[in-house]
Amino acid sequence: xxxxxxxxxxxxxxxxxxxxxxxxxxxxxxxxxxxxxxxxxxxxxxxxxxxxxxxxxxxxxxxxxxxxxxxxxxxxxxxxxxxxxxxxxxxxxxxxxxxxxxxxxxxxxxxxxxxxxxxxxxxxxxxxxxxxxxxxxxxxxxxxxxxxxxxxxxxxxxxx
Numbered sequence: 262x263x264x265x266x267x268x269x270x271x272x273x274x275x276x277x278x279x280x281x282x283x284x285x286x287x288x289x290x291x292x293x294x295x296x297x298x299x300x301x302x303x304x305x306x307x308x309x310x311x312x313x314x315x316x317x318x319x320x321x322x323x324x325x326x327x328x329x330x331x332x333x334x335x336x337x338x339x340x341x342x343x344x345x346x347x348x349x350x351x352x353x354x355x356x357x358x359x360x361x362x363x364x365x366x367x368x369x370x371x372x373x374x375x376x377x378x379x380x381x382x383x384x385x386x387x388x389x390x391x392x393x394x395x396x397x398x399x400x401x402x403x404x405x406x407x408x409x410x411x412x413x414x415x416x417x418x419x420x421x
Contacts, residue, residue: 333355
């Protein structure tokens with residue numbers, strides 16, 4: 262395996278570094294030192310070439326965003342009509358019914374990059390996510406009620 266291949270593989274194992282290369286905000290020498298896959302200047306040159314090949318992040322999607330409060334967690338078997346559940350993950354169904362959870366729903370043309378931005382921004386804001394669902398046209402982010410307005414703004418900004 263060539264040095265360039267090792268450098269690319271190392272970057273692909275670190276999504277934060279991949280995003281930084283795509284955005285053009287990485288110090289190549291520092292990244293080469295961090296990756297420690299070979300001679301630093303050669304790795305820095307390989308990273309520079311790799312970054313030039315990557316697409317600019319561009320648009321994250323176009324979404325209509327809304328908030329729905331009062332969701333409750335139920336066992337999937339407890340939900341009479343699974344289509345009434347807003348989100349089902351494993352044995353847990355999240356549906357309306359007086360609970361303490363809030364869902365932020367984004368619909369439209371969405372991207373995985375937009376999903377990453379939403380989850381990353383929630384992490385930076387120290388907001389715990391109860392559940393997340395995504396299918397390319399709909400994103401559902403479920404949080405405690407008090408975090409709902411903050412997550413609504415995060416989702417709106419990510420897809421603005």
